[in-house]
Amino acid sequence: MVIHKNIILAKFIHRPNRFQAYVDINGIESMVHVPNTGRCREILIPGCTVILREENSPSRKTKYDLIGGYKGDKFINIDSQIPNKVVEEALKNKKIGILDRYIKIEREKTFGNSRFDFKLTDDNGGECYLEVKGVTLEEDGKAMFPDAPTERGRKHLLELIEVKNSGREAAVLFLIQMDGVKYFSPYDEMDRNFGEALRLSKIKGVHILAYDCFVGENYITIKDKVQIKL
The missing domain is CATH 3.40.1350.60 (Trna Endonuclease; Chain: A, domain 1)
Structure with a gap:
């Protein structure tokens, strides 16, 4: 399947709880939604490159979902949906x-x-x-x-x-x-x-x-x- 929504790269900062993370988008710290309740600790390491999917629903608190990250040169999708x-x-x-x-x-x-x-x-x-x-x-x-x-x-x-x-x-x-x-x-x-x-x-x-x-x-x-x- 192809993801048709806008995809951007960011740098992972930290994840205060299961559903939220903070990332660096072009030098600006932003909160994003994490659609995965697992720990993903070996992927979501401070400084790693992560992939965000833009979500423009007016009911959302965050603009992006964090759907994957790079573990070295291996890309891993973490979206539980x-x-x-x-x-x-x-x-x-x-x-x-x-x-x-x-x-x-x-x-x-x-x-x-x-x-x-x-x-x-x-x-x-x-x-x-x-x-x-x-x-x-x-x-x-x-x-x-x-x-x-x-x-x-x-x-x-x-x-x-x-x-x-x-x-x-x-x-x-x-x-x-x-x-x-x-x-x-x-x-x-x-x-x-x-x-x-x-x-x-x-x-x-x-x-x-x-x-x-x-x-x-x-x-x-x-x-x-x-x-x-x-």
Whole structure:
């Protein structure tokens, strides 16, 4: 997908809370919105180059969203609203092999008491519920999730097991918002319970998928399937 709104470069200063950051735009310190509740500490380092997307809604307190940053020469998109859009585009274009038989794609659908990112239906009425997780953490070519404890993420995995137990298909897709990674693993040092739930999901038949992306300052699209090490 292409980002059609105005994109500008800035220098990161600091992030006082999850949703706000201060950046230097042509020598002027400005507050911007951060559309990611993760820590992103290895990306948002004082002095690093970040990418801002202009948002002109009159109801906003800030003019820009901070959507990515450079970690050395590697650009990483951190916008948490992006993964579902990228995956929806990939599903429509049949870019995700194990899911390419599904012809009906629905967003934000409920199963029982749970709501998942996608409900997919094939031409025989077969269903698959899909949850998407954006990945921004990378160390020496290893992509990891989560970068902060996530009880909500663990709950999603256990709910996907319930979907599978009902006779439907279930899947979780980790969209790595960068390219050039070697493999993906759960970040057990950050959240052991999430890692254990992910391994249990695999045992119970939930499809565990990971893909990296072609990514630039004003575009991001799905690239290749990435090896998973649980």
